[in-house]
Amino acid sequence: QSALTQPPSASGSPGQSVTISCTGTSSDVGGYNYVSWYQQHPGKAPKLMIYEVTKRPSGVPDRFSGSKAGNTASLTVSGLQAEDEADYYCSSYTGSHNLGVFGGGTKLTVL
Amino acid sequence: QVQLQESGPGLVKSSETLSLTCSVSGGSMTHYYWNWIRQPPGKGLEWIGYVYSNGDTNYNPSLKGRVTISLDTSKNQFTLNLNSVTAADTAVYYCATEDLPWKGFDPWGQGTLVTVSS
Numbered sequence: 001q002s003a004l005t006q007p008p009s010a011s012g013s014p015g016q017s018v019t020i021s022c023t024g025t026s027s028d029v030g031g032y033n034y035v036s037w038y039q040q041h042p043g044k045a046p047k048l049m050i051y052e053v054t055k056r057p058s059g060v061p062d063r064f065s066g067s068k069a070g071n072t073a074s075l076t077v078s079g080l081q082a083e084d085e086a087d088y089y090c091s092s093y094t095g096s097h098n099l100g101v102f103g104g105g106t107k108l109t110v111l
Numbered sequence: 112q113v114q115l116q117e118s119g120p121g122l123v124k125s126s127e128t129l130s131l132t133c134s135v136s137g138g139s140m141t142h143y144y145w146n147w148i149r150q151p152p153g154k155g156l157e158w159i160g161y162v163y164s165n166g167d168t169n170y171n172p173s174l175k176g177r178v179t180i181s182l183d184t185s186k187n188q189f190t191l192n193l194n195s196v197t198a199a200d201t202a203v204y205y206c207a208t209e210d211l212p213w214k215g216f217d218p219w220g221q222g223t224l225v226t227v228s229s
Contacts, residue, residue, distance in 0.1 A: 003155070034214055034215075036213070036214070036215040036216070038156075044221075045205055045220065046205070046216070046219055050215075051215030052215070091156075091213065091216075092213070093212065093214075098169050099213075100212065100213035101158075102155060102157070104155045
């Protein structure tokens, strides 16, 4: 299965909102509601930020939100803060044989 | 809250077998999927495979034939074996868990860097 498509980079100023896209196909993102988003700071393990497209795990600020339209999922970070600067990865279930796929990652820079 | 910790050699010779263990603390291994995920230096995430608490396994087709993941609930551990390694297998290896496949990996171990040398 091919990796999901994410923009290599995104940026925004403190306090602004930024949206990161994750594009797949009807066989993954568009076909299932198992889309997740992960935040990874340099040298650290990824951290789950969004699961099942829109749900936030306990402890994740409500500045982080997820959505999906067709074959594209999106992560929106509102009220950008310096600590939001990190790499973000999406993932999706592909349905076939309980397999899934990650996106290539997006480096978010807070200007 | 479940915590995961990877352990194993940081250096493996080309053509040999990479073996890593993930130790699970703070919770039961029952009814969960136990995953290995890797990240080559400077690159993105690649799912390797999982073992379910009943011993069922599932692997990334791109690695099938080289990978085995096993479970030892008596020791609260699961293990990754990847054979015939090459430089392309150099990566940070993470273990992670979830209650349904691809629902969301949480939590993750801190990761361990494995370098394949020639």
